Amino acid sequence: MSPTPNAATRRPAARVFAGILLSRIIGLVRERVFGFYFGVTGEADAFRAAFRIPNLLQNLFGEGVLSASFIPVYASLIAKDDREEATRVAGAVFSILALVVSALVLVGVLAAPWLVDLIAAGFPAEKRELTVTLVRVLFPGAGLLVLSAWCLGILNSHHRFFLSYASPVVWNVAMIAALVWFAPRSDLPSLAVWLAWGSVVGSALQILVQLPVVLEVIGRLRVGFASSSAHVRDIVRNFGPVFVGRGVVQISSYVDAWIASFLISGSVAALTYAQTLAVLPVSLFGMSVSASELPAMSALQGDTEALRGRLVDGLRKIAFWIIPSAVAFLAIGDVIAGVVYQSGRFDRATAEWVWLILAGSAVGLLATTLGRLYSSTLYAIRDTKTPFRFALVRVTLTIVLGYMLALPLREALGLPAHWGAAAISIASSIAGWVEFSLLRRAVHQRVGDSSVGYRRLFALWGAAALAAGAAWAVRAILPISGPLVAGGIIIAVFGTVYFAAVSFFGVDEHSPIARRFRRRR
Numbered sequence: 001m002s003p004t005p006n007a008a009t010r011r012p013a014a015r016v017f018a019g020i021l022l023s024r025i026i027g028l029v030r031e032r033v034f035g036f037y038f039g040v041t042g043e044a045d046a047f048r049a050a051f052r053i054p055n056l057l058q059n060l061f062g063e064g065v066l067s068a069s070f071i072p073v074y075a076s077l078i079a080k081d082d083r084e085e086a087t088r089v090a091g092a093v094f095s096i097l098a099l100v101v102s103a104l105v106l107v108g109v110l111a112a113p114w115l116v117d118l119i120a121a122g123f124p125a126e127k128r129e130l131t132v133t134l135v136r137v138l139f140p141g142a143g144l145l146v147l148s149a150w151c152l153g154i155l156n157s158h159h160r161f162f163l164s165y166a167s168p169v170v171w172n173v174a175m176i177a178a179l180v181w182f183a184p185r186s187d188l189p190s191l192a193v194w195l196a197w198g199s200v201v202g203s204a205l206q207i208l209v210q211l212p213v214v215l216e217v218i219g220r221l222r223v224g225f226a227s228s229s230a231h232v233r234d235i236v237r238n239f240g241p242v243f244v245g246r247g248v249v250q251i252s253s254y255v256d257a258w259i260a261s262f263l264i265s266g267s268v269a270a271l272t273y274a275q276t277l278a279v280l281p282v283s284l285f286g287m288s289v290s291a292s293e294l295p296a297m298s299a300l301q302g303d304t305e306a307l308r309g310r311l312v313d314g315l316r317k318i319a320f321w322i323i324p325s326a327v328a329f330l331a332i333g334d335v336i337a338g339v340v341y342q343s344g345r346f347d348r349a350t351a352e353w354v355w356l357i358l359a360g361s362a363v364g365l366l367a368t369t370l371g372r373l374y375s376s377t378l379y380a381i382r383d384t385k386t387p388f389r390f391a392l393v394r395v396t397l398t399i400v401l402g403y404m405l406a407l408p409l410r411e412a413l414g415l416p417a418h419w420g421a422a423a424i425s426i427a428s429s430i431a432g433w434v435e436f437s438l439l440r441r442a443v444h445q446r447v448g449d450s451s452v453g454y455r456r457l458f459a460l461w462g463a464a465a466l467a468a469g470a471a472w473a474v475r476a477i478l479p480i481s482g483p484l485v486a487g488g489i490i491i492a493v494f495g496t497v498y499f500a501a502v503s504f505f506g507v508d509e510h511s512p513i514a515r516r517f518r519r520r521r
Helices: 005-038 042-079 083-110 112-119 125-157 161-166 168-185 188-218 230-260 267-298 304-341 348-363 365-380 385-406 408-413 419-447 454-477 483-505 512-520
Strands: none
Touching (some): 005 042, 005 161, 005 168, 005 188, 005 267, 042 083, 042 112, 042 125, 042 188, 042 230, 042 267, 083 112, 083 125, 083 230, 112 125, 112 230, 125 188, 161 168, 161 188, 168 188, 230 267, 230 385, 230 419, 267 348, 267 365, 267 419, 304 348, 304 365, 304 419, 304 454, 304 483, 348 365, 348 419, 365 385, 365 419, 385 408, 385 419, 408 419, 454 483
């Protein structure tokens, strides 16, 4: 008897989750250290804006191309035990990535001033010059992270999930070390440059920790373009729609930063702090399911029922964790921001500003995360054009709504200036729900109904609402001050009540913690 989708995917998804959790914990430590030294200063704006530009390489070539083009083809070859062709394909993709990314890194370093003018046109001269310097330092590191993502694609296809997602730990540690070591010896502009170099060193280390295992699973790496291989041509053919699709999504984030550059000083940094928190549950619970499902779905060509079963199970897992995350961001976002960031230059007022932006992101959190799995389903059945079309719709809406809400409409309504960054996140959430609806309909047409279920959703939202009420009650009576202690207690109360409530409602099959509550009743 074959295992159920739930049983078959629990262990890979758990390994992805564990790897991402470890890297994200260290990443939050890095963010806290960054906030301590930089807060929402002009140098923080410069670094955040600069980091977005070369990060385009990693997001486009790393996550986008490998998720949609390479992994489905390579994983299907592994499933058929055609190791020789799989190794040939892996070497060809490595060669193509290395050549293209090297050229783009060179162009990026030379074109840094023009790129900064595109993404941060509102920066004054001194902040602009620092941003240009940081972009030039960061670009080579981003190129290395693309090759690290190639390692991730190989390891995922061989079901080596933990190392591939835990490897960013060394990148984060390198940046933390740069901050701690150079902060006492540098002013803020110099510290930002040293931090950028720490990112480059960490990128190289991230490849080195994965490479031995990659060579172990694929054997001898055959470098070459293998243009005669039908599988390589298939990957290259899918490259265009995926590249453009991921590109338009990236344009959306760059437009967000461009709009924020015209707002009050610190808006780019505050927006990034909030986005880092908002991405955390997406990475932990959305990516852990989507990443483990993509190779498995790719091996189910023609078996629509099995594909639908895996999809439904994945959607239920995601909803179980993302719904309380969204409610927590809405209800106690300042507490979460305070626990993670508040120290040094990152004060209480900044935590409340980040909460305002975070609440806007929370509105679309469920749609964004479920949409990732729907996109992975389409990628698994080799449909790369449909996600591209819907991404284009999302980006267009995000740009138009983001500009209107953050600038003319906010000014017309007389809202405070710091609401501008929150308007950007609200626009992104609205566009995310539109994209989710389109993806859901497209997937339903191909594999049949694959909904989470209204009764289940009602129970999850109800449990999260009860948890928020309990957290607010504790927050009102708690006589302790200090973000770490008080915040930790409030967050713990929220989580405890949520797991108890879902256990009471009987929606606990995706959580060992919730199942323990049920056994004790």
